[in-house]
Amino acid sequence: RESSSNMYLEPFSPAVWWSCLAMMAILAIVERITSKSPKEKDGALYTVLTTWLQQDASAVPEGGSGRFAFTVLSVSAMLVHAYYSSAIISALMSTGRGGPDSLKALGDSKYAIASEDYDYMRYLFFDVKTTWDDLEYLKKKKKTPNFYQELERGVELIRQGSTAFHSEYNQIYPYFKTFSDEQICKLQHVDTIPEVLTWSLATKDGQWTEVLRRAGGWVLETGLGKRLVNRLRVPQPPCRASLLAERVKLGDIAPLLALTAFGAFLSLVLLGAEIMFDKAKKGKLREGDAKRTLDDEDGASDVGVYDSNIE
Numbered sequence: 001r002e003s004s005s006n007m008y009l010e011p012f013s014p015a016v017w018w019s020c021l022a023m024m025a026i027l028a029i030v031e032r033i034t035s036k037s038p039k040e041k042d043g044a045l046y047t048v049l050t051t052w053l054q055q056d057a058s059a060v061p062e063g064g065s066g067r068f069a070f071t072v073l074s075v076s077a078m079l080v081h082a083y084y085s086s087a088i089i090s091a092l093m094s095t096g097r098g099g100p101d102s103l104k105a106l107g108d109s110k111y112a113i114a115s116e117d118y119d120y121m122r123y124l125f126f127d128v129k130t131t132w133d134d135l136e137y138l139k140k141k142k143k144t145p146n147f148y149q150e151l152e153r154g155v156e157l158i159r160q161g162s163t164a165f166h167s168e169y170n171q172i173y174p175y176f177k178t179f180s181d182e183q184i185c186k187l188q189h190v191d192t193i194p195e196v197l198t199w200s201l202a203t204k205d206g207q208w209t210e211v212l213r214r215a216g217g218w219v220l221e222t223g224l225g226k227r228l229v230n231r232l233r234v235p236q237p238p239c240r241a242s243l244l245a246e247r248v249k250l251g252d253i254a255p256l257l258a259l260t261a262f263g264a265f266l267s268l269v270l271l272g273a274e275i276m277f278d279k280a281k282k283g284k285l286r287e288g289d290a291k292r293t294l295d296d297e298d299g300a301s302d303v304g305v306y307d308s309n310i311e
Contacts, residue, residue: 011087015250020080023260024048027073030264034066034271052077065271072263079256099188103134106164106190107141114157115166117148125192135192151175159183166192173234185239 009017031044040061051073061067100106106113115121122128126143130136149157149165155175157163165172176184199216202209219225 011084013250016253019250019253019257020052023076023257024052026261026264027069027076030069030267031061031066031073034061034063034069034267036062036066040066048073052080054081063271063274065267065274068270069264069267072260072267076256076260076263080253083253083256100164100190101188103138103190103192107134107138110162111142112144112157112163113138113142113166114147114149114154114163116151116154116168116171118168121166122148158187161186164190169236170234173236176237179237181240184237187239 012020028045028048031047032041035041035044047070051070054077061070100109100111115126124130125135126139126147151167151171152175154163154165154167155172155178158165159179176187179187199219200212202212219228
């Protein structure tokens with residue numbers, strides 16, 4: 001497998017990326033609303049951006065609601081960074097070298113080819129001329145006199161990494177149990193015949209054709225067809241590293257989104273409580289000032305008034 005230009009976008013699904021942008025916008029608005037000074041208000045977006053990107057953010061808000069919103073922002077950024085780091089590291093660890101993904105590409109590659117020796121492989125694929133252009137191109141470019149090999153020899157050629165060996169799933173997969181995890185993760189395959197679940201054969205206009213067609217559709221729709229294939233075919237040995245490289249989907253971070261939204265809402269509630277407390281405090285101060293003013297006026301009214309003309 002080859003790395004692509006968008007590998008660093010792959011750990012998150014598009015829905016998660018859009019959710020992260022929405023969370024950044026919401027938290028930037030909350031930081032701006034809860035700011036206590038023009039400096040905090042102007043730097044709200046920059047504070048959210050630098051914190052989200054795991055950079056230094058020294059503009060810690062002064063108010064309690066702003067500090068709480070900043071705490072929610074920091075925790076959310078840390079969790080998202082942990083999700084992304086684990087996904088991208090496991091993806092890079094499980095990414096192997098690129099290889100051919102079609103018979104024509106295999107013909108143009110550096111790999112030699114060989115095949116297990118079965119009669120139907122000889123008389124349907126490799127020893128007869130077919131109408132399959134890609135297969136004919138591969139045979140013309142790569143087929144050699146010692147093309148047919150025993151299965152054990154074919155497994156050894158695969159282990160050496162220089163030969164693409166043609167075989168059946170059920171025949172070759174059990175041999176891969178002797179491979180190391182690193183060797184299994186580097187294995188690739190190209191289907192000679194694309195896998196299709198066959199059904200009962202019937203004439204085109206037969207009396208049972210429609211019945212069999214409906215029954216076959218029911219088998220596929222209910223999942224019985226897939227179950228039948230799984231029972232008949234030996235499963236491919238899993239690459240343990242690729243099991244860790246799972247894409248983070250929206251449902252995986254739903255608790256994080258919910259907690260972040262709740263934290264942003266709670267910071268606004270805390271802001272409202274701060275405003276009410278500040279108004280109540282200012283009201284008490286005004287009431288105290290008014291009382292002192294009245295006391296001063298009462299003291300002034302107690303001053304004696306007399307006529308200076310009276311001797």
